[in-house]
Structure formats: C-alpha cells, structure tokens
Amino acid sequence: MMTKRRPNQRPYxxxxxxxxxPFSVFTSLKALWAGQGGAMxxxxxxxxxxxxxxxxxAGGITIMSRLEGSKVQAAEMQVxxxxxxxxxxxxxxxxxxxxxxxxxxxxxxxxxxxSLRRDPWGNPWxxxxxxxxxxxxxxxxxxQLAVIYSRGKDGVAESGAVSSENDYxxxxxxxxxxxxxxxxxxxxxxxxxxxRGRAQLIVDKIEAVESAAFLEAQNTCSTGGDNIPxxxxxxxxKNYTLFNYxxxxxxDDTSGVVYYADKVQGKRAYxxxxxxxxxxxxxxxxxxxxxxxxxxxxxxxYSPNITQRTDPPFSASIxxxxxxxxxxx
Numbered sequence: 607m608m609t610k611r612r613p614n615q616r617p618y619x620x621x622x623x624x625x626x627x628p629f630s631v632f633t634s635l636k637a638l639w640a641g642q643g644g645a646m647x648x649x650x651x652x653x654x655x656x657x658x659x660x661x662x663x664a665g666g667i668t669i670m671s672r673l674e675g676s677k678v679q680a681a682e683m684q685v686x687x688x689x690x691x692x693x694x695x696x697x698x699x700x701x702x703x704x705x706x707x708x709x710x711x712x713x714x715x716x717x718x719x720x721s722l723r724r725d726p727w728g729n730p731w732x733x734x735x736x737x738x739x740x741x742x743x744x745x746x747x748x749x750q751l752a753v754i755y756s757r758g759k760d761g762v763a764e765s766g767a768v769s770s771e772n773d774y775x776x777x778x779x780x781x782x783x784x785x786x787x788x789x790x791x792x793x794x795x796x797x798x799x800x801x802r803g804r805a806q807l808i809v810d811k812i813e814a815v816e817s818a819a820f821l822e823a824q825n826t827c828s829t830g831g832d833n834i835p836x837x838x839x840x841x842x843x844k845n846y847t848l849f850n851y852x853x854x855x856x857x858d859d860t861s862g863v864v865y866y867a868d869k870v871q872g873k874r875a876y877x878x879x880x881x882x883x884x885x886x887x888x889x890x891x892x893x894x895x896x897x898x899x900x901x902x903x904x905x906x907x908y909s910p911n912i913t914q915r916t917d918p919p920f921s922a923s924i925x926x927x928x929x930x931x932x933x934x935x
Contacts (some may be wrong), residue, residue: 651758665689677726681756681784683877684722688731689786691717696750701903704750704788708733725756732757732785734767736774740791747794753777753783764865797901804897805924811891812852812922819851819866838871844917852910852922853887857933862916879907879927900926910934 640664688708695705708731711717714931735752751774757763764781768774779785823846827838838846842864849866857878867873877883884898884906898906904926912923912933925932 608918622751650654656671668820673752677759678782678784680726681758683787684725685731685754685756685784687717687719687722689788692752692754692788693790693793696790700811702748704735704752704790708754713876727756727761729757731755732763732765732767732783734769736770738774739769740754740793742791742798745798747798749794750788752788753785754788755779755783758782758784779801800901801926802810804900805926807893808888808897808924809922811893812908812924814847815853815891816851816922819848819871821851823866824852828838843867849919850920852913852920853890853908856919857907857909858911858914860911860914860916863911865910876908878909878933879931902926904928907931 688711692704693713693715695711696703698716699705699716705711705714709723712720712723732750732755735750738749738751740747740749751768751771753765753774755765757761758783758907759782763776763783764783765779765783765785766773768777774787774789777787827834827846839847842862844864846866847856849864849869853867854865854867854873854875855878856875865875868875876887881898885895887906887908888895888897900906907925907927909923911920913921914920923933
C-alpha cells in the first residue's frame with residue numbers, strides 16, 4: 607500500500623538525529639571548556655602571584671647579600687688602610703711606640719680621611735696593642751704588636767683584645783668580625799740593618815781620625831834636629847807614642863792619660879750622650895748630624911778609653927742609649 611505524502615511534508619529520516627547529536631555534544635564540550643577556561647585562568651594567576659612573591663623575596667635576599675658583601679669588602683680595604691697608617695705612625699711619629707688610640711692617627715694627620723674613624727656599619731674600630739722583646743740576629747729588639755678589627759654586621763666584638771705576645775699569637779677574627787694584625791718586625795729588621803751600617807761608619811771614621819792623628823804626630827816628631835816639639839819626648843811624663851789619639855770625650859775620666867786632641871791640638875772633649883754634642887762630633891767626623899741617633903731615636907754615647915788604660919793600646923767604644931749609660935754594659 608502506498609503512503610501518501612502531504613505537500614511540503616519532509617520525509618522521515620531517523621538517522622539524521624544520530625548524525626546531529628555529536629554536534630550537540632561538541633557544543634556542550636565547548637561550553638564546558640569555556641567554563642573550565644575561566645577556572646584555569648584563575649589558578650594560573652594565583653600560581654603566578656605566588657611565584658612572583660617568591661622571586662621578589664629571593665631578589666631582596668640577593669640584594670641584601672650583595673649589600674652586606676660590599677660592606678665586608680669595604681671593611682677589608684679600610685682596615686688595611688688603618689694598618690698602613692699605623693705603620694707610618696710607628697716609623698715617623700712614635701718611632702718606638704704605637705699610638706695609644708686610633709684617634710691619634712687622625713690627630714697626627716697620619717690619616718686624612720675622617721670617614722675611616724668608623725667601619726662601614728657605623729661602629730668604631732676595635733684596637734689593642736702589646737709589646738714583645740725578641741732577639742733578631744743576636745740583638746735584643748722590642749717589637750710592637752697590635753690588632754685592628756671591625757665588629758661586623760652584628761656589632762659584637764667577638765675577636766677580643768690583645769695585651770701580651772701570647773694573646774697576639776693566638777688572636778684571630780671570630781664571627782663576622784673583619785680585622786688585621788700588625789707587627790713591627792719588618793720595620794725592626796730594616797732598622798737593625800740601618801743601625802749596623804751606621805754604627806760601622808762611625809767606628810770607621812773614629813779609627814781613621816785616630817790613625818791620622820798618630821801619623822801627624824809621628825811625622826812631626828820624626829823630623830829630627832832642634833825643631834822637634836817638646837811634647838814629642840815628654841808631656842806629662844810620656845812621649846808621643848804613649849798618647850791616646852782618639853777624639854776625647856767626658857766618658858773617660860781615667861787619670862794619667864794624655865790625649866793628643868786635648869794637649870797638642872787644643873780640642874775640647876765631647877759630652878757623651880748629649881745630642882747636640884754628638885751631632886757636632888758627627889759633623890767633625892764628616893758624617894751626617896743625624897747619625898748622632900740610631901733608627902730607634904736613641905742618642906750616641908762615646909768613650910775613647912773603654913778599658914780605662916793609661917798607656918796603649920787604647921780601645922774606643924760607642925753605643926746608643928735612651929738615657930742610661932750603655933757604655934758600662
């Protein structure tokens with residue numbers, strides 16, 4: 607039987623619904639995706655904010671670490687400047703003494719930069735000193751010892767002070783302190799070499815003067831005839847071969863000694879240990895007046911007859927003193 611179709615009536619196509627259902631499902635997925643997209647964006651934003659916060663904190667730590675690192679480096683450079691100034695003070699101002707305080711470095715213009723009075727954290731520097739008597743090449747020397755350090759970021763002086771050689775030997779920076787040690791050993795070694803060279807020149811000059819004076823007397827007394835001075839054969843009971851020809855000083859009060867410089871040349875005795883007198887003696891010997899003091903600032907003492915003999919051979923002696931009579935050692 608044939609079914610009649612109404613005009614404009616669409617044929618029944620049952621498979622078409624199945625064909626278009628996937629489109630409906632796709633549409634639902636798209637909507638779902640759109641909804642999930644909003645949720646995922648919110649989560650991403652929160653994660654991004656957390657990461658940004660972490661990075662910001664890490665960046666702050668890095669900046670602070672670099673800032674502290676630069677302060678440590680500045681402290682290391684500044685404390686070296688202070689050590690150099692300490693050495694200049696010792697060699698040029700104190701001679702044998704370190705300054706009682708670091709403020710003395712600024713008062714004596716050893717340091718011109720007033721900003722060095724405090725460390726990079728704004729704290730005053732820690733400073734302490736000691737002395738030690740040592741023998742350098744069999745010569746007793748008093749060495750100066752000191753430590754200078756910054757308390758560091760925490761402002762706590764953890765490294766302590768020194769008051770003896772043992773303290774100095776054991777001292778080291780502790781915690782976040784930044785510091786250095788100072789010892790005058792190198793200065794003393796240079797001074798010792800200078801002292802020995804200077805002393806040898808003085809001795810050589812004194813010996814040269816003694817030899818020249820004796821040759822002068824010998825030439826005068828060997829001419830023969832009636833022109834020989836009387837002192838050649840008899841002066842206070844001695845002939846010229848028994849005279850002391852060293853330059854005369856008041857350090858020898860031995861009776862019975864005849865000094866050629868005094869009795870024949872008419873020269874006066876030098877005052878041993880007197881700076882002005884010893885400077886004049888150096889000038890008379892043809893040496894710099896500065897040689898009347900050694901590198902430690904001690905004054906020259908001179909004896910033309912250290913063994914206190916009345917007849918040859920005579921022995922002269924020199925030494926340098928801070929006030930005591932070093933000739934009697």
